[in-house]
Amino acid sequence: MASLKEIKSRIASVNGTLKITSAMKMVASAKLHRVQSIMADLAEYELRLSDIASAIVRDPEVIAMSPLATPHKTMHHAIVIAFSSDNSLCGSFNSNAIRTMNEQIKKLRNEGFSEITIYPVGEKIAAAARKTKCTLCNDFIHMAKSPSFSQAAELAEQLMESFIKEETDNVYLVYNHFYSMSRQKPQADTFLPMNMSNIASGTDTHANYIYEPAITELTKELLPYALKVQLYKVLLDSCTAEHAARTVAMQTATDNAQELLEELSLIYNKRRQQAITEELADITETN
Numbered sequence: 001m002a003s004l005k006e007i008k009s010r011i012a013s014v015n016g017t018l019k020i021t022s023a024m025k026m027v028a029s030a031k032l033h034r035v036q037s038i039m040a041d042l043a044e045y046e047l048r049l050s051d052i053a054s055a056i057v058r059d060p061e062v063i064a065m066s067p068l069a070t071p072h073k074t075m076h077h078a079i080v081i082a083f084s085s086d087n088s089l090c091g092s093f094n095s096n097a098i099r100t101m102n103e104q105i106k107k108l109r110n111e112g113f114s115e116i117t118i119y120p121v122g123e124k125i126a127a128a129a130r131k132t133k134c135t136l137c138n139d140f141i142h143m144a145k146s147p148s149f150s151q152a153a154e155l156a157e158q159l160m161e162s163f164i165k166e167e168t169d170n171v172y173l174v175y176n177h178f179y180s181m182s183r184q185k186p187q188a189d190t191f192l193p194m195n196m197s198n199i200a201s202g203t204d205t206h207a208n209y210i211y212e213p214a215i216t217e218l219t220k221e222l223l224p225y226a227l228k229v230q231l232y233k234v235l236l237d238s239c240t241a242e243h244a245a246r247t248v249a250m251q252t253a254t255d256n257a258q259e260l261l262e263e264l265s266l267i268y269n270k271r272r273q274q275a276i277t278e279e280l281a282d283i284t285e286t287n
Helices: 004-056 060-064 093-110 123-129 149-164 215-286
Strands: 077-083 115-121 170-180 183-192
Touching: 004 215, 077 093, 077 123, 077 149, 077 215, 093 115, 093 123, 093 170, 093 183, 093 215, 115 123, 149 183, 149 215, 170 215, 183 215
Parallel strands: 077 115, 077 170
Antiparallel strands: 170 183
């Protein structure tokens, strides 16, 4: 049976843990609100961009002219952009991303891809990617630490250039999608060749636009830009899911620590009362 000193020491330890998890929860919550605010602004912008794209893609001949939307005849080289966090303490967020990445790699190998390159975004997914037999590109590992459109655009440009030159045949995105505070679901999306249903998801498909310059010239600029926005959106989506997962995990840890602290305090008070009673009994017997 633990002594009063041991119980008191454990109470102090749990108190320290409680302060840490509570602080981490507040930090994660603040980061979550900041990223959600950026996501809300981007959603409105993306909606307008999708409206224009929806009007353009109604002409299948125009889209067929874009090399970004044309599948390659050979399936030799694939790129997987995998997103995770830099740190742990966010529940199953990282393990789900790693599992989905490994499943995607296995699927690509079964489809006949002889070369697979992984672009890890986040320290945790990078550590897991090193255990695979795939080629790694570590240029964008820290992109999730401070998400910016310029970094996402730089990565998108590299991917599009590689795809147009036919150095890469397919590009996939593996990340955790944010549904709610309690639900972040891992998924794998095709980035290239571009999926027009993802780019042109607007509702204003019957708008009568006047195109200047010509629609073919506009398509050359719009489609690459839409892909940059899509990649930036996935980056923010993954960051939102991470902060939500960490907020929930730290709230759960805080609740558990608070519950344990109450139990230990109750045990400590009972043991202390018992010790006092025993001392009084000894004094009474002595007298």
